[in-house]
Amino acid sequence: MAAASAVLxxxxxxxxxxxxxVWTLASALLVTVAMxxxxxxxxxxxxxxxxxxxxATFDPTFASFSGMILGQLAMVVFxxxxxxxxxxxxxxxxxxxxxxxxxxxxxxxIAVAGVLALVVGLATSFLSFFLGQALLGEHRTTLGADNVxxxxxxxxxxxxxxxxxxxxxxxxxxSSMLSLGILVPFFFLISQILSAVPKAKExxxxxxxxxxxxxxxxVPDAMGQEKxxxxxxxxxxxxxxxxxxxxxxxxxxxxxxxx
Amino acid sequence: MIELEGLTKRFGTKTAVDHLSFRVxxxxxxxxxxxxxxxxxxxxxxxxxxxxxxxxxxxxxxxxYRDLAEPLKYIGALLDAKAMHGGRSAYNNLLxxxxxxxxxxxxxxxxxDLVGLTPVAKKKSKGFSLGMGQRLGIASxxxxxxxxxxxxxxxxxxxxxxIHWIRNLMKALAAEGRTIFVxxxxxxxxxxxxxxxxxxxxxxxxxxxxxxDFIQQNSRSFVRLRSPQQERLRDVLHGxxxxxxxxxxxxxxxxxxxxxxxxxxAAENGxxxxxxxxxxxxxxxxxxxxxxxxxxxxxxxxxxxxAQAPGPRWGPPPGSDxxxxxPTSEGA
Numbered sequence: 001m002a003a004a005s006a007v008l009x010x011x012x013x014x015x016x017x018x019x020x021x022v023w024t025l026a027s028a029l030l031v032t033v034a035m036x037x038x039x040x041x042x043x044x045x046x047x048x049x050x051x052x053x054x055x056a057t058f059d060p061t062f063a064s065f066s067g068m069i070l071g072q073l074a075m076v077v078f079x080x081x082x083x084x085x086x087x088x089x090x091x092x093x094x095x096x097x098x099x100x101x102x103x104x105x106x107x108x109x110i111a112v113a114g115v116l117a118l119v120v121g122l123a124t125s126f127l128s129f130f131l132g133q134a135l136l137g138e139h140r141t142t143l144g145a146d147n148v149x150x151x152x153x154x155x156x157x158x159x160x161x162x163x164x165x166x167x168x169x170x171x172x173x174x175s176s177m178l179s180l181g182i183l184v185p186f187f188f189l190i191s192q193i194l195s196a197v198p199k200a201k202e203x204x205x206x207x208x209x210x211x212x213x214x215x216x217x218x219v220p221d222a223m224g225q226e227k228x229x230x231x232x233x234x235x236x237x238x239x240x241x242x243x244x245x246x247x248x249x250x251x252x253x254x255x256x257x258x259x
Numbered sequence: 260m261i262e263l264e265g266l267t268k269r270f271g272t273k274t275a276v277d278h279l280s281f282r283v284x285x286x287x288x289x290x291x292x293x294x295x296x297x298x299x300x301x302x303x304x305x306x307x308x309x310x311x312x313x314x315x316x317x318x319x320x321x322x323x324y325r326d327l328a329e330p331l332k333y334i335g336a337l338l339d340a341k342a343m344h345g346g347r348s349a350y351n352n353l354l355x356x357x358x359x360x361x362x363x364x365x366x367x368x369x370x371x372d373l374v375g376l377t378p379v380a381k382k383k384s385k386g387f388s389l390g391m392g393q394r395l396g397i398a399s400x401x402x403x404x405x406x407x408x409x410x411x412x413x414x415x416x417x418x419x420x421x422i423h424w425i426r427n428l429m430k431a432l433a434a435e436g437r438t439i440f441v442x443x444x445x446x447x448x449x450x451x452x453x454x455x456x457x458x459x460x461x462x463x464x465x466x467x468x469x470x471x472d473f474i475q476q477n478s479r480s481f482v483r484l485r486s487p488q489q490e491r492l493r494d495v496l497h498g499x500x501x502x503x504x505x506x507x508x509x510x511x512x513x514x515x516x517x518x519x520x521x522x523x524x525a526a527e528n529g530x531x532x533x534x535x536x537x538x539x540x541x542x543x544x545x546x547x548x549x550x551x552x553x554x555x556x557x558x559x560x561x562x563x564x565x566a567q568a569p570g571p572r573w574g575p576p577p578g579s580d581x582x583x584x585x586p587t588s589e590g591a
Contacts, residue, residue, distance in 0.1 A: 003328075003361065010359035017351040018344060090342040091352075094399060097307045097336055098359045100325045258310040 007099050007108040015082065015112055024078035025116070028159065029124045032071025033131060039066040040132040047139060059219040060141040061151045064132020068155065068216075069188075071124065072162050072209070075117060076183045079166030082113040083250075084176025093259050102255045106171060110247065114164045121159030125152050125216075147218045147232075154215030154236065161236075161243050162187075165208055168246025172253045205229070212239030260285060260438060261306060261334075261407060266315035268301050268462075275301045277462035278315065283440045285406070288433045290453030290470070291442040294550050298462035299442045300338070303411050307336055319407065329360040334407040335400030340392035340416065345385025349376055349395050352384055353402060362403050370398040389416030397425070407438040414448060426452050446546040450474075460550040477545035482521055484511045485534035495528045496521075510534070 015021050043063055047055070086092040099105040129152045133140040143149055170179040187209050194204040204210055205228055214220070214228055214235030228235060261283040268276040276298040283289045293299050304310040306317045308324035319327065319334055327333050343352045353367045371380050374394040379387070384395060393416050400408055410429070414422045429452055433439045443449050449456060449470075456473050458466040466473065486492045489509055496503050496513060501521075504512045513521060518537050525532050 006329075006361045007359050010355045013351065013355045013358055014344070014347075017348070017355070018346045020346065085344055085346075089344045090339060091344045092342075093304075093307075093309050093338055094342045094356065095359075096309055097338075098331050098356050100308050100327065100330055256311075258304070 004104060004108060007104055008112055010099075011109045011112040014109075015116065018085070020081045020085070021078070021116075024074050024081060025120045028071050028074035028078065029120060029127070031074060032065075032067040032124045032159075033127045035067025035070055036064050036128040037067075037131045037135055040064055040135040044135060044137050044139060057219050058139060059217055060133060060136050060139055061129065061148050061218045062216055063136065064129050065125065065151075065155050065216050067128065068124075068159065068213075069192075072159060073184055073188060075121070075159050075163040076166045076187060077180065078117060079113070079163035080170045080176050080179040080183065082109065083167050083170035084174075084179055087174045088176055096259050103251060106251055106254055107247075110164060110167050113167060114160060117163035118156065118160030121163070122153065122156030124159055125155030128155070141218070145218070150232065151216045151218050154232065157236065158212045158215060158239070161212060161239055162209065165239075165243045165246050168243065168248075168250040171250025172246065174253070174257075206238055208239045208242035211235040211242075260320055261440065262318045262321075263302075263306070264316050264318075266302065266305060266317060267313045268298070268305060268310060269313045275462050276305070276312075279459065279462065279464055280315075281457050281464060281467050283407075283438055283457075284455070285438040286433060286436050287454040288429050288439040288441060288452050289455045289457060290449035291440060291457050291459070292446065292449050292546065293442075293444065293459040293465075295444055297444075297459050297550070299444075299459065300411055301462075302459070303336070303338065303409060303440075303442065306409065307334075307338070309338075329362075329403070331356065331360040331362065331403030331405065333403070333405050334409065335403060335405040336409040336411075337393070337396040337400045337413055338411050340389060340396045343384050343392070343395060343399075346383055348381050349384050349387070349398075350380040352395070353399055356399055357402055360403055366402060366404070370401045373401060374398045390418060390421055393417055394421070397428075405437075408432060408440070410439075410441045412442055412444070414443070446543045450542050458546070458549060465549055473545075474542060477549065478542055479514070479540045479545075481538050482513045482516050482518055483534060483536050483538050484513065484521065484525075484532060485509055486511075486525075486530055486532050488530050491528070492525065492530045492532075495524060495530060499524060512538070 040063055043058075047058075050058070086095060096102070096105060129143070133142070141148055143152065166179065166183055169183060170176065173179045173182070191204060191207045191209050194200040194207075195210055211228075211230070212235055214230070215232045217232065220227055220232075230238065263282070264280050266276055266279040267274070279298075279302060291299055291302075301310060305312050306319075306324070308317075317324065324330060324334075347355075349371065350367060353370065354364060356362075357364060357367050368377070368380075371377050374397050376391065376394055376398060379391065384392065387395065393413065397410070397413065400410070410425075413425050413429075417425060429439050429441060433454070441452065453470050455469050456466060457464070468476075483506070484492060489511070493503055493511065496511070501513050501516055504514075506512045518535050522532070522535050525535070
């Protein structure tokens with residue numbers, strides 16, 4: 001069997017020698033931090049216009065992650081491109097000729113890219129949190145408050161898991177364009193719209209992004225949101241099931257189909 | 260040594276590779292010849308375990324490809340030139356491959372030098388011409404200094420100097436005792452490089468023979484005669500038991516005779532000869548005859564001799580001096 005350490009090193013070289021890695025991860029961080037900061041500043045200036053219920057349940061931690069809805073799309077792009085460019089360039093045949101053990105190849109790639117996405121995700125969530133709290137002024141919270149550290153670390157985990165989920169989907173679909181064409185509208189539109197439609201939202205609660213994002217909330221029913229039938233860790237668990245399913249599907253496709 | 264046993268690949272109802280069994284031996288260049296769509300590339304992809312065979316096996320030095328720990332050290336392959344990430348430099352593309360098989364980084368510089376790409380080592384490979392891409396692919400095949408090398412249509416896109424270079428490279432590698440397996444759809448190219456030939460058509464094995472035997476058996480040799488006394492010449496030849504074929508324009512063709520014998524015969528009988536020459540049908544013709552029934556894509560409407568089996572329309576016509584190495588795309 002090919003030595004896993006050698007394959008990990010090779011995958012690290014692959015990821016650091018293409019420019020898409022830098023621009024997708026930098027966009028994820030910058031878009032999230034900038035948009036969260038802007039929205040926090042907006043919350044502060046319009047706080048008095050919020051209804052009493054909204055003021056009472058205001059979640060300063062979650063507010064400082066409001067840019068993630070856009071920033072996560074860059075994470076999706078990163079995850080899709082890590083796998084998809086192997087197929088679009090034809091590199092997959094060269095890669096598999098060098099490392100014919102499908103599991104070693106795929107899981108080394110996902111381990112390297114996944115760890116990188118988690119690191120960038122954590123940096124993003126901490127930066128977003130601190131900058132957001134600074135801009136919220138008197139409405140801010142601190143890292144030491146109940147559940148806040150869990151939410152901030154959770155925000156980083158969420159960003160990383162979104163990327164890993166996308167890697168699994170791209171391995172199943174074997175195409176960057178197809179994967180982006182499905183994942184971007186799904187996370188940006190479909191999931192958001194369905195979560196506001198009666199009946200449909202009962203299902204949408206179990207979507208990976210809806211369930212996973214609960215980990216970032218300190219106040220579970222903040223801003224008039226409905227309570228979920230699972231807690232923050234339960235939500236993350238649901239997201240992990242989605243991630244595991246996409247990786248398993250990707251592995252089976254890679255194993256069964258001709259490269 | 261590569262061994263194929265009953266290798267079969269079906270795509271739906273279409274059989275691309277049909278019970279192929281042969282061995283590729285070390286120390287010689289083995290040519291893998293077949294018209295476009297004959298199943299050459301599919302066979303090579305199955306050899307590298309990229310495509311799953313419907314049935315049958317491929318063994319590399321007795322092992323399945325997937326069981327090779329660091330396969331680049333056993334077998335290097337050039338499949339398609341553009342199978343690299345265009346956004347990565349030539350050097351980094353090779354570095355990724357080297358690292359995955361624990362090949363020292365210094366080897367990357369060596370193979371780039373060997374294929375003449377050192378000046379563009381740091382350039383992104385998407386800017387490469389087809390010929391440069393081909394050289395990069397050859398560099399990746401040589402990376403692990405493997406005992407077995409496989410090249411799918413390596414001369415495609417190379418300029419005459421590049422073609423000359425790759426031919427000599429393959430011969431030199433074989434002379435070092437390595438196993439060289441090279442595919443082509445051009446007989447003329449194979450005649451110059453291969454010592455052994457494996458011919459397939461529609462996925463079936465048509466020939467597995469040494470190049471010398473193939474030439475011996477397949478290129479018909481005959482003597483061409485032209486004479487102002489054609490009737491008399493014909494009678495003399497008939498009288499001596501030769502079978503004479505009229506070839507038009509007043510020429511006669513005789514199989515299984517030497518020019519010496521026929522010249523002496525003409526002199527004894529006082530027949531004037533305007534031409535007496537030994538002829539050999541081209542290998543390209545022999546190859547076309549062999550694969551005529553097994554050609555995937557016929558050109559229609561160009562064959563005026565409809566009565567005969569339609570000949571495949573690839574490569575230059577026999578005797579043509581046109582470039583036989585024009586890039587030709589290979590069907591999957």
